[in-house]
Amino acid sequence: QKEVEQDPGPLSVPEGAIVSLNCTYSNSAFQYFMWYRQYSRKGPELLMYTYSSGNKEDGRFTAQVDKSSKYISLFIRDSQPSDSATYLCAMSPSGAGNKLTFGGGTRVLVKP
Amino acid sequence: GAVVSQHPSRVICKSGTSVKIECRSLDFQATTMFWYRQFPKQSLMLMATSNEGSKATYEQGVEKDKFLINHASLTLSTLTVTSAHPEDSSFYICSASTGGVLAKNIQYFGAGTRLSVL
Numbered sequence A: 001q002k003e004v005e006q007d008p009g010p011l012s013v014p015e016g017a018i019v020s021l022n023c024t025y026s027n028s029a030f031q032y033f034m035w036y037r038q039y040s041r042k043g044p045e046l047l048m049y050t051y052s053s054g055n056k057e058d059g060r061f062t063a064q065v066d067k068s069s070k071y072i073s074l075f076i077r078d079s080q081p082s083d084s085a086t087y088l089c090a091m092s093p094s095g096a097g098n099k100l101t102f103g104g105g106t107r108v109l110v111k112p
Numbered sequence B: 001g002a003v004v005s006q007h008p009s010r011v012i013c014k015s016g017t018s019v020k021i022e023c024r025s026l027d028f029q030a031t032t033m034f035w036y037r038q039f040p041k042q043s044l045m046l047m048a049t050s051n052e053g054s055k056a057t058y059e060q061g062v063e064k065d066k067f068l069i070n071h072a073s074l075t076l077s078t079l080t081v082t083s084a085h086p087e088d089s090s091f092y093i094c095s096a097s098t099g100g101v102l103a104k105n106i107q108y109f110g111a112g113t114r115l116s117v118l
Helices: none
Strands: A004-006 A011-014 A019-025 A032-038 A045-051 A054-058 A061-066 A071-076 A085-092 A106-111 B004-007 B010-013 B019-025 B032-038 B044-051 B067-073 B076-081 B090-097 B107-109 B113-117
Touching (some): A019 A085, A045 A054, A045 A061, A071 A085, B010 B019, B019 B032, B032 B067, B076 B090
Parallel strands (some): A011 A106, B010 B113
Antiparallel strands (some): A019 A071, A032 A085, A061 A071, B019 B076, B032 B044, B032 B090, B067 B076, B090 B107
16 A cells, blocks of 8 residues: 555546645654646646645645645646646655655646 | 756767766855756656765665766756767756755756757
């Protein structure tokens, strides 16, 4: 069993819909949770960074962490075709600048 | 966000040759850099952690003599794939950490290098 599980998708939604992504994990030592967006053949770009349980909102993006369930989510409101990409969750016991464990990524396609 | 430059973006080489990939933090000093490998439609697999002025720490199963890492300065780390073979063909991505207090220590990624070994 992988430490971090993420549905590979693809997840196809119409433009304007809410995109809902999630990851589950098994290592209770994880305290820092990140979401990255990766366009094809490019490096990952940090979208959201949260510590411990709770919610964080930034523009159209909302990240949620439920440590009791070992479950994290990312919601994208008012999705745009430019949001079409692969979304990777990543986790660390010791901070976003240290060794990260990534999920497998979910490919998202937002159709105009 | 901070900028990490990775070069080259694409390289094609013959089997048996060595290839060097550079990773530079352009607007910050990075005491720690990471090297990842990514296969098509798969996630990033950490290969090694590189700290300036010291030997890299390799993940289990990664051949240190095959993948040479040099972190000679606070803004530059290099990955050399020695005696490359077709099975080394992959997408290699570096990242650099900004350091500082925990909440502000963020890892920024380069754009990746696509290596094709013929």
